[in-house]
Amino acid sequence: MSDKNSFYVTTPLYYANDELHIGHAFSTLAADILSRYHRAMGNHVHFLTGSDEHGQKVEQAAKARGLSPLEHTDKLVEKFKTLWELLDITYDDFIRTTEDRHKKVVVYALNYLWEKGDIYEAEYSGWYCTPCERFWTEKEVPEKVCPDCKRPVQELTEKNYFFKMSSYQQQLIDHINNNPGFIRPEIRRNEVLGFLRQPLGDLCISRPKARLSWGIELPFAPDYVTYVWFDALTNYISAVGYPFDMEKFNRLWPASCHLIGKDILTTHAVYWSTMLMALGLQLPQCIFAHGWWVTGEGKMSKSVGNIINPRELVARYGLDPFRFYLFREMVFGLDATYTEENFVLRYNADLANDYGNLCQRTLPLLIKNRGGIFHKKQPTLPQSHEIVKLAEQVKAGYIDAMENFLFHDALKHIWSLVQRLNKYVDECAPWKLAKEQNFEVLDEVFYTIGEGIRFCTHLVEPFMPHLAPEFFKQIGCAENRVKIPDLAWG
Numbered sequence: 001m002s003d004k005n006s007f008y009v010t011t012p013l014y015y016a017n018d019e020l021h022i023g024h025a026f027s028t029l030a031a032d033i034l035s036r037y038h039r040a041m042g043n044h045v046h047f048l049t050g051s052d053e054h055g056q057k058v059e060q061a062a063k064a065r066g067l068s069p070l071e072h073t074d075k076l077v078e079k080f081k082t083l084w085e086l087l088d089i090t091y092d093d094f095i096r097t098t099e100d101r102h103k104k105v106v107v108y109a110l111n112y113l114w115e116k117g118d119i120y121e122a123e124y125s126g127w128y129c130t131p132c133e134r135f136w137t138e139k140e141v142p143e144k145v146c147p148d149c150k151r152p153v154q155e156l157t158e159k160n161y162f163f164k165m166s167s168y169q170q171q172l173i174d175h176i177n178n179n180p181g182f183i184r185p186e187i188r189r190n191e192v193l194g195f196l197r198q199p200l201g202d203l204c205i206s207r208p209k210a211r212l213s214w215g216i217e218l219p220f221a222p223d224y225v226t227y228v229w230f231d232a233l234t235n236y237i238s239a240v241g242y243p244f245d246m247e248k249f250n251r252l253w254p255a256s257c258h259l260i261g262k263d264i265l266t267t268h269a270v271y272w273s274t275m276l277m278a279l280g281l282q283l284p285q286c287i288f289a290h291g292w293w294v295t296g297e298g299k300m301s302k303s304v305g306n307i308i309n310p311r312e313l314v315a316r317y318g319l320d321p322f323r324f325y326l327f328r329e330m331v332f333g334l335d336a337t338y339t340e341e342n343f344v345l346r347y348n349a350d351l352a353n354d355y356g357n358l359c360q361r362t363l364p365l366l367i368k369n370r371g372g373i374f375h376k377k378q379p380t381l382p383q384s385h386e387i388v389k390l391a392e393q394v395k396a397g398y399i400d401a402m403e404n405f406l407f408h409d410a411l412k413h414i415w416s417l418v419q420r421l422n423k424y425v426d427e428c429a430p431w432k433l434a435k436e437q438n439f440e441v442l443d444e445v446f447y448t449i450g451e452g453i454r455f456c457t458h459l460v461e462p463f464m465p466h467l468a469p470e471f472f473k474q475i476g477c478a479e480n481r482v483k484i485p486d487l488a489w490g
Contacts, residue, residue, distance in 0.1 A: 110205075
């Protein structure tokens with residue numbers, strides 16, 4: 001059972017057949033923002049990401065480049081890590097499925113399920129999609145194209161090994177019904193329950209070496225390698241000690257949240273959940289499937305060629321505006337449309353005109369008239385009392401939103417205070433108070449603005465970890481930082 005003050009968050013393992021795009025960056029940035037938030041809440045955070053390096057697509061991509069699969073993945077993993085460094089991703093562990101620490105856990109799990117009788121051998125006929133590395137039934141592919149990637153499928157008949165996923169169908173349905181927060185948002189929970197209304201087949205967890213040699217060998221069938229999803233999903237437990245360091249594992253498992261894209265919901269909510277049940281392990285507390293960033297051509301995809309490179313956006317606009325835009329614009333869980341015009345509008349409206357303008361309008365006046373010093377004052381003006389009350393409401397609303405993965409709502413709460421502070425400046429006109437030398441009221445106004453900026457900056461820091469310290473520095477609070485639960489006015 002995980003420590004109640006621990007927060008273990010994971011991203012999907014990104015498939016090492018090509019470079020990453022904004023969709024991958026989005027999942028990882030979401031995990032990073034959650035990690036920073038939970039650290040600011042005083043929790044012990046373990047943030048896992050990594051790379052999925054086995055399978056047919058990797059083998060084919062390596063062959064096309066004249067490299068061995070491991071040489072190919074080594075090069076791509078370095079690019080992955082360079083991107084995470086550029087985006088300032090604060091992961092605690094990066095796991096590769098080619099590492100021995102991972103492979104030995106996959107072998108352990110396979111042996112455990114084989115000896116338990118949950119894996120069996122059988123001949124299978126079906127329609128196979130090579131890009132997705134997945135079998136489909138005749139009924140699922142009436143047009144003989146893959147329902148996921150829309151590419152042609154080929155009919156295959158071969159002997160393979162199967163995991164008795166169907167044995168755990170009712171147990172999984174009961175778990176979903178008894179734990180409403182297990183699959184989020186609710187629309188995805190309903191999708192999974194709808195999927196489970198049909199009889200659940202067993203999962204083919206092997207590929208013959210004659211067709212695919214790049215993978216983890218089955219310990220009980222040396223002519224076969226492990227299906228890439230059975231291999232990759234196991235990373236969530238192999239990275240935290242199972243079954244060889246159970247002290248660490250029990251401290252962190254179950255995971256607090258698996259963050260994934262909605263396109264891999266079934267593999268996580270059904271395949272992974274039933275695998276864990278078969279292993280006798282607890283299920284993660286939450287699987288959150290977010291939406292896609294789309295363009296005019298639909299979902300961003302390497303194969304379609306409509307991907308947006310996060311490196312280019314960061315170079316053009318800066319890291320924190322990029323991070324801010326992605327989570328201010330999308331309702332986490334639904335799809336959102338990316339356009340550069342929206343990016344620029346959001347940047348100008350929220351960052352330049354609201355937050356930036358608040359500092360630029362007031363801090364030079366403070367320096368000129370009060371030597372750059374905020375003099376602590378109790379609120380006496382009705383508007384000051386209103387802002388103090390609003391700050392308390394914003395903090396409560398922000399925490400509730402962050403705990404429920406509502407990033408856009410968390411930012412809305414912060415911006416309600418930013419916008420009210422800008423209005424407060426207009427109402428109180430500190431330039432007039434300075435001209436009249438009404439320093440008693442002027443100090444109250446400056447202090448209220450400064451405290452408001454401090455409040456907002458503490459809350460926005462998980463989203464903007466580079467600009468936030470600059471805001472703290474401008475108001476003289478660079479060293480005076482508190483955890484979010486301790487954040488209070490004055």
